[in-house]
Amino acid sequence: xxxxxxxxxxxxxxxxxxxxxxxxxxxxxxxxxxxxxxxxxxxxxxxxxxxxxxxxxxxxxxxxxxxxxxxxxxxxxxxxxxxxxxxxxxxxxxxxxxxxxxxxxxxxxxxxxxxxxxxxxxxxxxxxxxxxxxxxxxxxxxxxxxxxxxxxxxxxxxxxxxxxxxxxxxxxxxxxxxxxxxxxxxxxxxxxxxxxxxxxxxxxxxxxxxxxxxxxxxxxxxxxxxxxxxxxxxxxxxxxxxxxxxxxxxxxxxxxxxxxxxxxxxxxxxxxxxxxxxxxxxxxxxxxxxxxxxxxxxxxxxxxxxxxxxxxxxxxxxxxxxxxxxxxxxxxxxxxxxxxxxxxxxxxxxxxxxxxxxxxxxxxxxxxxxxxxxxxxxxxxxxxxxxxxxxxxxxxxxxxxxxx
Amino acid sequence: xxxxxxxxxxxxxxxxxxxxxxxxxxxxxxxxxxxxxxxxxxxxxxxxxxxxxxxxxxxxxxxxxxxxxxxxxxxxxxxxxxxxxxxxxxxxxxxxxxxxxxxxxxxxxxxxxxxxxxxxxxxxxxxxxxxxxxxxxxxxxxxxxxxxxxxxxxxxxxxxxxxxxxxxxxxxxxxxxxxxxxxxxxxxxxxxxxxxxxxxxxxxxxxxxxxxxxxxxxxxxxxxxxxxxxxxxxxxxxxxxxxxxxxxxxxxxxxxxxxx
Numbered sequence: 001x002x003x004x005x006x007x008x009x010x011x012x013x014x015x016x017x018x019x020x021x022x023x024x025x026x027x028x029x030x031x032x033x034x035x036x037x038x039x040x041x042x043x044x045x046x047x048x049x050x051x052x053x054x055x056x057x058x059x060x061x062x063x064x065x066x067x068x069x070x071x072x073x074x075x076x077x078x079x080x081x082x083x084x085x086x087x088x089x090x091x092x093x094x095x096x097x098x099x100x101x102x103x104x105x106x107x108x109x110x111x112x113x114x115x116x117x118x119x120x121x122x123x124x125x126x127x128x129x130x131x132x133x134x135x136x137x138x139x140x141x142x143x144x145x146x147x148x149x150x151x152x153x154x155x156x157x158x159x160x161x162x163x164x165x166x167x168x169x170x171x172x173x174x175x176x177x178x179x180x181x182x183x184x185x186x187x188x189x190x191x192x193x194x195x196x197x198x199x200x201x202x203x204x205x206x207x208x209x210x211x212x213x214x215x216x217x218x219x220x221x222x223x224x225x226x227x228x229x230x231x232x233x234x235x236x237x238x239x240x241x242x243x244x245x246x247x248x249x250x251x252x253x254x255x256x257x258x259x260x261x262x263x264x265x266x267x268x269x270x271x272x273x274x275x276x277x278x279x280x281x282x283x284x285x286x287x288x289x290x291x292x293x294x295x296x297x298x299x300x301x302x303x304x305x306x307x308x309x310x311x312x313x314x315x316x317x318x319x320x321x322x323x324x325x326x327x328x329x330x331x332x333x334x335x336x337x338x339x340x341x342x343x344x345x346x347x348x349x350x351x352x353x354x355x356x357x358x359x360x361x362x363x364x365x366x367x368x369x370x371x372x373x374x375x376x377x378x379x380x381x382x383x384x385x386x387x388x389x390x391x392x393x394x395x396x397x398x399x400x401x402x403x404x
Numbered sequence: 405x406x407x408x409x410x411x412x413x414x415x416x417x418x419x420x421x422x423x424x425x426x427x428x429x430x431x432x433x434x435x436x437x438x439x440x441x442x443x444x445x446x447x448x449x450x451x452x453x454x455x456x457x458x459x460x461x462x463x464x465x466x467x468x469x470x471x472x473x474x475x476x477x478x479x480x481x482x483x484x485x486x487x488x489x490x491x492x493x494x495x496x497x498x499x500x501x502x503x504x505x506x507x508x509x510x511x512x513x514x515x516x517x518x519x520x521x522x523x524x525x526x527x528x529x530x531x532x533x534x535x536x537x538x539x540x541x542x543x544x545x546x547x548x549x550x551x552x553x554x555x556x557x558x559x560x561x562x563x564x565x566x567x568x569x570x571x572x573x574x575x576x577x578x579x580x581x582x583x584x585x586x587x588x589x590x591x592x593x594x595x596x597x598x599x600x601x602x603x604x605x606x607x608x609x610x611x612x613x614x615x616x617x618x619x620x621x622x623x624x625x626x627x628x629x630x631x632x633x634x635x636x637x638x639x640x641x642x643x644x645x646x647x648x649x650x651x652x653x654x655x656x657x658x659x660x661x662x663x664x
Contacts, residue, residue, distance in 0.1 A: 015532065024532050025501055027457045029553040029578050031530045032560060171463060172453065181456040188457065189579035191555055288501040288528065288536070289454060301476045302506030304453040 008255035008331050011322060016205020018325035024204040026291045029188045034291075038206040040111050045213075050106060057102045058217060061135070062092045064099075066218075068225035068382075073352040081375035083368055084234065085385040086222045086250060089357065095387035096218060096246045097128035101197055103214035105132040108195035115190065117141045118197045119183040121148055121176035121242065122313030122360065123155025124387055125199030130164035132197075140164040143182040145175035148312045155391050173306040176242075176316045180290050200243025201320035204291030208320050215249025222382060223253050234382040236371070237262045240363040241334070242278070242314035244323045246386035255331060264323060265367040267309035268336035278307030279336040280319040281327050294321040310339035310395065311359035313387070341366040343399055346389065358387030359395065408494040408522050409547060409570040412444050413605035418622035419444035420660040421607050422653060423498065423631030425451055425465035427474025429638045429645050431482045432489075437646035438634070439490055442657025445607075445627065446486070447525065449635075450479050450499030457527045459582035461632040464639055476503055480519045487520030496549060496570070498525040501536065509540035516546055523547035523570040531563045538567055547571075552598055554578045554590070561601055571605040571627060572598055576612075582632030585611035592624040615659035622663030630656055 011018045016038075024034055044050040058064040067087040075083045088096040108116060116133050118140070120126030126142040133140035142159055146168040149156050159166050172178040187196045201211040226234055237254060239247035241264040254260045269277035277283055280295040287296040289304060297305045297317035309315045326332040337345070342359055345366030349357050357365060364383045372381055389396070397404050412419055422443040424434055428451075435446060451469035455462060479497070486495055497504075497516060504512050504526055516524060524546055529536050531550065538548045547570030555578055556564055565572065574594060576586040595606045608621050609629025618628045637652060638645045 023536075024530060025528045025536075026530060027527050027553075028530055028551040028564065029457075029555050029575060031532070032555045032557060035560075171467075177454065181454050184456045185459075185580045189583070191578050288505060290456070291528075293536075296502070298502065298506070300506070302452075302503040303470060304502070 008329065009252060011325060012205065012209055016209070018321045019328060020286070021293050021321035021324040022205055022208055023293050024291060025288045025293065026204045027188060029191065033191055034204050041107060041206050041210055044107055044110060050110065053106055054103055058099065062098050062102065063090065064217065065221040065225070066090050068222060068229060071353050074349065075372070077348070077352050078369060078372040080373040080377065081235070081379035081381045082377070083372055084380060084382045086218060086382060087385055088218055088246065089361070089385045089388035093124070093128045093131050094390065095124040095128065095358065096215060096249060097125045097199060098131065099217055099249070100199065100211050100214040100245060101128040101132045103210070104195070104197040105136055105138070108197070109136060111195065113193060113195035115139050115194045116197055117143070117183055117186050117194055118199060119143045119176065119179035120199060121145070121179070121315060122311065123148065123152040123159065123391060124313060126164070126166070127155050127158045127162070129197050130159040130162035133164065134162045141186065142166045143169050143179040143186070145173070145179045146170045147174040148176065151312050151395060152391060175306070175312070177304065177318070184290070199245070201245040201248050201322060202243045202290060202292055202294065202318060208292065208322055211245050212248040212252055212322060215245050216252045218246065218249035218384065219251060219253035222250060226382065230380065233257050233260050234380040235259070235261060235375070236379070236381045238265060238364045238368050238381060239384040240265045240314065240360045240386065241319065241323060242267070242316050242360065243318070244320035246384050248320060248322055250384045251332060262332040263367060263371070264332055264334045265363045266334060266336040267311060267314035267363055268338045269308040271338055272336055275305065276308040277336065278309040278314050278316060280317060281323060281334045282336050284317070286324065289318050292321045294324045295319050310342060310399065311363065313358070313360045314363065335367055337363050337366040343396065345369055346396060355385070356389035357385055358389045359392045360387055361385050408492060409445070412494050413571060413626050417661045418625065418663055419607065419627040420657045421445040421447060421609070421627045421629040422634055423447040423449060423629060424634055424638055425449035425462065425469050426479040426482050427451055427469035427472055428465045428635070429642055432485055433646045434638060434649055435486050436489065437649040438653050439493055441650045441653035442661065443653055445494045445496065447496045447498045447629065447631070448479070448483060450476070450497055450503050452500040452503055455500065457580055459580040459632060461582045461636050461639070465635045468639065480515050483516070483519035483521050494522045495520065496523040496525060497521050499527065501526055501528045505536055509537045512537070513540035513544040513546060517544040521546060523549045525549045525551065525573060527551070531567065534567055549573055551575050554594065561598065565602045565604070568604060571607050572602060573629065574598060574606050574608045574625070575610045576608050577610050579610070581610055583611055585617055588620045588624070591621060595625050615655045618656050619659040619663045622660040628660050
């Protein structure tokens with residue numbers, strides 16, 4: 001695909017800026033590493049052998065391409081647009097996170113790094129990182145907020161089974177942002193041998209671009225599958241957003257298809273009118289955190305406020321910088337759904353399609369539930385089913401008042 | 405240009421640079437104790453919810469300060485009051501980008517200038533992102549003080565030095581604050597490397613705790629920065645901290661001032 005001058009697909013600039021967002025706001029100790037990473041990533045991008053190994057692992061280890069699925073009973077239930085899903089929950093490890101981890105560990109090995117660290121919220125990125133570390137025989141340390149360790153105990157056990165050391169982080173609100181702080185502290189102290197596999201399209205340049213590119217396999221496949229199955233592009237793409245990597249992965253290959261509208265769905269938690277949500281774009285303001293300028297949940301002094309979402313994977317007070325830019329450019333629309341609505345979306349997909357979604361894509365399903373009925377029956381919605389819900393059944397049971 | 409920082413570093417003795425976090429205990433009393441016991445330069449930490457380059461001691465100080473309700477206005481007031489009490493002691497604000505740029509870099513530079521601040525160290529604005537704050541500070545005559553680290557190689561050093569003012573802060577270990585100390589040979593070589601390329605004074609910090617360590621560094625640098633060791637005293641003694649800060653700072657000052 002060629003990218004015209006006025007393309008939405010040629011961000012960021014050479015300094016890693018997406019308009020006023022992005023950049024490399026890191027301590028000097030990390031700056032040479034970040035520059036080195038960018039150099040090595042550019043070389044890897046030009047190396048057919050790197051791409052071939054990435055593609056091979058995605059096909060034979062991850063199980064790609066993931067299916068494109070028409071959801072007949074959900075479509076009938078909602079009574080409007082056809083609802084289709086990109087089934088990234090069927091990937092090995094149960095979410096889209098593995099796509100990025102395969103790419104980054106190949107880069108780590110290429111750079112001669114011998115130790116891997118990562119942060120995780122819901123545990124999906126931690127599991128994916130632990131998985132690729134086991135696959136390639138590298139030691140792995142996962143930082144996870146102590147609150148999330150409690151909320152996501154099955155994933156903690158999975159990581160340990162896979163040989164990772166899981167370090168609970170008790171500082172701050174003990175969730176994803178605190179785990180990321182601790183990951184950065186580890187990295188700055190172990191610069192000589194350690195590769196930090198960031199789990200979403202955020203952090204200092206080149207991470208947002210690199211993670212997006214590794215994840216854009218989702219959108220490339222979906223675009224080709226749509227054309228082959230129905231002979232046209234979808235009318236609307238929908239994806240949940242925490243840091244935003246699954247959404248960018250789906251959206252990016254479609255950004256220059258003017259007929260395709262896009263909707264990113266943030267976590268409204270208990271509602272956008274209060275403080276207990278994780279909707280950085282709709283309820284936040286621009287600022288600088290974790291290596292990039294982006295929309296943040298913060299107070300008037302620039303102190304970061306704690307996000308809240310029923311979904312540990314969306315519970316982060318920032319957002320990938322490319323989403324901040326896509327919002328300001330108007331190319332992508334953003335909305336938010338509450339914990340309650342996400343729970344309803346979760347149950348709706350279970351009941352109509354026999355698919356237990358993760359709480360993250362349950363937010364996307366909740367948005368689809370609202371929008372599909374307003375669209376004509378020949379319209380096509382494609383939502384990203386970015387993770388499966390096995391990890392969330394305890395949280396959901398508790399919220400539904402069921403004792404297991 | 406002569407200013408409080410250049411005057412201080414022009415003295416024949418090595419300068420003792422002391423860091424505490426604003427709003428952690430009785431800030432005015434703590435700062436007075438540091439100055440009266442011999443601190444030559446004050447680094448006043450601006451608390452931030454996510455101090456990702458700091459170790460446990462300064463992380464805790466940040467959270468104690470914010471827990472006590474410290475605002476940016478409070479930090480600026482501590483600075484203003486300090487300047488009134490100590491007209492000749494250089495004062496540097498140190499912290500993270502987000503609280504500094506929240507209301508815009510010009511707002512921050514104006515406010516810091518009005519408060520009598522001489523320099524600003526922003527941990528997470530490297531030279532590549534200088535536009536975010538540097539031009540606003542320079543326009544107000546405030547020194548943007550950059551950090552150089554063991555990972556800042558020869559190719560990169562000129563970029564770090566360009567646009568720096570006041571002094572260069574050499575971070576002696578690749579790591580977070582308050583942890584292990586670097587070998588003195590490595591510090592000496594790196595300070596010499598920086599001084600070959602810059603006329604600015606070089607202060608060395610990270611992991612400096614004892615008078616013995618401080619004296620060894622003072623022989624090879626223009627300034628020695630002590631932070632976590634002082635911040636721990638603020639955390640341990642609360643309202644009684646000034647007395648203990650005075651004792652510890654006096655011992656550090658004697659070691660640093662008489663090292664060469």
